[in-house]
Amino acid sequence: MDLPPVDLVAALARARSREQPGPDTPAGPAVRAWPGPPRHLPEAGPGELDLGRLLRLSLAAADRAGRLRPTPSAGALHPVDAQLVVGGRCPLPPGRYGYDPLRHRVHRLGPEPGAALPGARIELSVTPRRTISHYGHRAWPLMLLDTGHAAAALWLAARALSAGPPTLLLDGTDDEPLAALHIAPSEGTRRDAQAPTPRELLARRSAPPPLRGTPPREELRAVLTTATEAGAGELAWCVAVGAPRPELVELAPDGTLRRLASGEARPTLAAWAAGQAWLADAGAVLLGYGCPRDAEAPRIRRAHLRAGFAVGLAHVAASRRGVAGRPVGSWQQADLGAALGGAPGRGWIVHGLALGTIHSAHSTHSDHSARSVQSEEETS
Numbered sequence: 402m403d404l405p406p407v408d409l410v411a412a413l414a415r416a417r418s419r420e421q422p423g424p425d426t427p428a429g430p431a432v433r434a435w436p437g438p439p440r441h442l443p444e445a446g447p448g449e450l451d452l453g454r455l456l457r458l459s460l461a462a463a464d465r466a467g468r469l470r471p472t473p474s475a476g477a478l479h480p481v482d483a484q485l486v487v488g489g490r491c492p493l494p495p496g497r498y499g500y501d502p503l504r505h506r507v508h509r510l511g512p513e514p515g516a517a518l519p520g521a522r523i524e525l526s527v528t529p530r531r532t533i534s535h536y537g538h539r540a541w542p543l544m545l546l547d548t549g550h551a552a553a554a555l556w557l558a559a560r561a562l563s564a565g566p567p568t569l570l571l572d573g574t575d576d577e578p579l580a581a582l583h584i585a586p587s588e589g590t591r592r593d594a595q596a597p598t599p600r601e602l603l604a605r606r607s608a609p610p611p612l613r614g615t616p617p618r619e620e621l622r623a624v625l626t627t628a629t630e631a632g633a634g635e636l637a638w639c640v641a642v643g644a645p646r647p648e649l650v651e652l653a654p655d656g657t658l659r660r661l662a663s664g665e666a667r668p669t670l671a672a673w674a675a676g677q678a679w680l681a682d683a684g685a686v687l688l689g690y691g692c693p694r695d696a697e698a699p700r701i702r703r704a705h706l707r708a709g710f711a712v713g714l715a716h717v718a719a720s721r722r723g724v725a726g727r728p729v730g731s732w733q734q735a736d737l738g739a740a741l742g743g744a745p746g747r748g749w750i751v752h753g754l755a756l757g758t759i760h761s762a763h764s765t766h767s768d769h770s771a772r773s774v775q776s777e778e779e780t781s
């Protein structure tokens with residue numbers, strides 16, 4: 402990282418306050434300056450983990466219009482850096498590599514530490530300057546969420562390629578990496594029918610606002626189930642539903658939707674989400690909440706990484722069901738638990754996913770990026 406270790410407790414308290422970020426500063430280079438010459442990622446042989454395709458489906462810049470990664474990222478700033486610890490049965494010799502997502506090349510950084518498992522461990526960290534450049538003191542929770550989204554993208558790519566089951570590590574405490582996944586080579590497992598296809602992963606986008614049209618309850622239930630399962634109990638999940646019967650719903654133990662509260666929550670959500678007015682008209686908004694005011698740094702970190710991971714999976718699940726989504730990451734004073742009648746300070750919104758069935762199509766990628774940055778800019 403290019404900054405001293407951060408005090409996450411103080412950073413989160415400040416990000417949740419009413420304080421506005423200052424003017425933008427330069428974001429710096431889009432990719433970390435890895436040392437040494439760039440190396441091509443060779444094609445995978447039989448029984449090897451296809452690292453090249455795995456990275457193409459998750460982290461490689463996908464188009465020539467300036468979009469930096471296939472994953473979503475707050476402000477399209479993409480602070481997440483990836484290092485690969487390559488073990489056996491990979492198309493690269495064992496060792497540690499830095500990944501350049503713009504050129505889809507790797508830089509050898511050294512030998513692998515000890516006996517790496519077959520396959521690769523992908524370690525994710527961030528270059529804070531990129532997100533701080535726009536969001537200032539609101540950047541830390543967003544960077545943790547972004548890292549969770551990148552982990553989700555790798556997880557989904559591993560599934561799409563029928564690699565071995567990924568192992569996800571989101572509970573580390575070192576400054577670097579913030580998150581890691583170990584992905585094993587395939588053991589000849591048949592393709593999981595529930596897994597997304599490579600095409601679906603590359604087609605995922607954040608739908609530009611306005612994002613209207615309440616999704617059918619069955620789709621909401623499926624998206625909420627995906628988020629709840631991927632969230633692994635770190636947060637509570639619910640959906641604020643729009644017309645014709647505005648309410649908040651959550652999953653009942655039997656997997657059906659049940660009412661958490663009646664009434665219209667979306668205008669309040671818009672005010673809490675840095676004043677993004679379009680949220681008041683969103684068809685529905687998936688919400689992950691918890692991470693109390695007295696949470697210590699490891700819990701804050703875990704909750705945000707998990708929330709990013711869960712919303713990443715929920716976003717792709719929604720798209721596959723024909724429901725458009727847009728992550729929403731900046732929340733101030735968003736004490737949903739207290740608004741629902743609980744104790745204050747216990748149930749803060751950590752992450753959201755606006756959902757809708759009626760939305761404008763993307764024009765060009767660069768157009769869209771410009772528009773999405775603008776919509777977040779309007780808020781600060």
Ligand SMILES: Cc1cc2nc3c(=O)[nH]c(=O)nc-3n(C[C@H](O)[C@H](O)[C@H](O)COP(=O)(O)O)c2cc1C
Nearest residue numbers: 473474475476477546547606607728729730731773
């Ligand atoms: C953690 C996170 C928070 C985000 N927060 C917002 C938000 O508050 N408002 C918004 O309009 N878009 C938000 N986005 C969506 C990004 O603007 C979008 O991902 C980015 O512009 C790249 O576009 P793409 O997702 O279509 O690739 C967020 C994305 C992430 C990952």
